[in-house]
Amino acid sequence: MNALTNPLALAGRILLALIFVQGGINKLYAPGATAAEMASHGIPLASILVWGAIALELGGGLMMMAGLLTRWVALALFFYTLALALIFHAYWAAPAAAARVQHAAFFGHVSMMGGMLCVAAFGAGAWSLDALLSRQVRSPVFA
Numbered sequence: 001m002n003a004l005t006n007p008l009a010l011a012g013r014i015l016l017a018l019i020f021v022q023g024g025i026n027k028l029y030a031p032g033a034t035a036a037e038m039a040s041h042g043i044p045l046a047s048i049l050v051w052g053a054i055a056l057e058l059g060g061g062l063m064m065m066a067g068l069l070t071r072w073v074a075l076a077l078f079f080y081t082l083a084l085a086l087i088f089h090a091y092w093a094a095p096a097a098a099a100r101v102q103h104a105a106f107f108g109h110v111s112m113m114g115g116m117l118c119v120a121a122f123g124a125g126a127w128s129l130d131a132l133l134s135r136q137v138r139s140p141v142f143a
Contacts, residue, residue, distance in 0.1 A: 009125025010067070016115045017064035020077060024058025041087050056080055064119070067128020071120045078116035085109035 027034045031050050038046035038053075057080075060073045089109060091102035124130045 006125055006127045009122075010127045012115070013067060013070070013119065013124060013128070014065050016112065016119065017061040019112070020057040020061030021065070024054050024056075024061060027054045028058065043087070053080075064124075067124035067130050070124035070128060070130050074116045074119035078113050078120065081109050081113050081116065085113075 027050065031054065032047075034053070035046040035050040038050060043049060056076060060077055060080075063069055063073045064077070085106050089102045089106040091099050091106050094102040
């Protein structure tokens, strides 16, 4: 299994981050609609905060894929996903007709949060910019 550790860590990071990159791109093409949805859930300053959501989803997702500042990005995405689950997918407060869909979405977010905690705990792996930068810091080149 050791021979698979690096490719599995890379594939895991890419798959986990893919939903955030896709979400960031979707929000980038329709920031007004996203801000309206945020405002409808009681989020203040939605027209400004939408840009933070885009930056975190798109930028953070790409950073996780590349393995750059991976543990920090994973923690940021963990807390962001927690907020999304509680604000947008509160199945316990949803009408009966929507509760089942919101329940599934809520626990989908909980699953993503588990993945983020694994990445935060174990890091990006050897096939990452974090590992590359760490090697360069430890092994200075002498001229």
